[in-house]
Amino acid sequence: MRLRSAPLGADRRVCVLVTDRRDGDLAISTDPDQLERRRRAIVDRPWVWTRQVHGAGVLVIDADSDVTTANGTEADAIVTLRSDVAIAAHSADCATVALWAPEGVIGVVHAGWRGLLVDVIGAAITTMRSLGATTIRAATGPSIGPECYEFGSDDLAELRAELGDSVVAATATGAPALDVRAAVAGRLDQAGVMAVDIDDRCTGCEAEQFWSHRIRSDTARQALVVWSEP
Numbered sequence: 001m002r003l004r005s006a007p008l009g010a011d012r013r014v015c016v017l018v019t020d021r022r023d024g025d026l027a028i029s030t031d032p033d034q035l036e037r038r039r040r041a042i043v044d045r046p047w048v049w050t051r052q053v054h055g056a057g058v059l060v061i062d063a064d065s066d067v068t069t070a071n072g073t074e075a076d077a078i079v080t081l082r083s084d085v086a087i088a089a090h091s092a093d094c095a096t097v098a099l100w101a102p103e104g105v106i107g108v109v110h111a112g113w114r115g116l117l118v119d120v121i122g123a124a125i126t127t128m129r130s131l132g133a134t135t136i137r138a139a140t141g142p143s144i145g146p147e148c149y150e151f152g153s154d155d156l157a158e159l160r161a162e163l164g165d166s167v168v169a170a171t172a173t174g175a176p177a178l179d180v181r182a183a184v185a186g187r188l189d190q191a192g193v194m195a196v197d198i199d200d201r202c203t204g205c206e207a208e209q210f211w212s213h214r215i216r217s218d219t220a221r222q223a224l225v226v227w228s229e230p
């Protein structure tokens with residue numbers, strides 16, 4: 001795992017943790033008891049997680065939310081002001097994004113190409129602002145790099161229309177590719193959010209560290225987990 005932290009307002013910190021293969025498979029289809037043990041070994045507090053559907057839905061966990069009931073909701077982002085939970089996004093190639101603001105609002109996003117197209121990142125940021133977030137910062141988890149991500153030209157044209165030429169790249173063999181990192185940076189920029197830490201590790205290339213759906217047909221998932229603490 002890789003743990004980073006940053007100040008969150010005057011007296012708290014936000015923690016952003018990216019798991020890898022050594023932390024175990026965190027796919028939500030894993031045996032629930034085994035999964036709970038794995039999660040608690042990584043961050044010992046209640047985890048909030050969703051059933052990710054490549055959409056723009058945002059799950060808000062407020063003071064009254066029952067985490068157990070909320071878990072498994074269909075959504076690709078989670079936003080909360082709560083300091084007693086860890087919020088998680090899962091992936092095996094798709095981008096994951098951590099978001100935080102000094103008012104104590106934190107967020108996580110799962111964004112593959114469909115999520116980038118429908119702008120789930122912007123949806124999470126808008127939700128954070130509705131909860132009082134002002135200056136939002138972002139960090140990302142690992143994702144598939146353009147050298148590994150051959151991409152259909154029609155879908156690539158749609159993303160280019162939304163996000164500009166920077167998302168268009170080439171694979172190691174010269175085929176059209178999507179630059180997921182550039183697309184994430186583009187969505188953050190459109191929403192006025194500064195990324196302070198971009199993880200440029202490729203889930204395809206780094207087979208010893210990460211699972212990859214595209215390159216190795218892995219069904220296991222790594223996670224990006226965010227929480228705040230004193």
Ligand SMILES: [Zn+2]
Nearest residue numbers: 148202204205
């Ligand atoms: Zn790669």
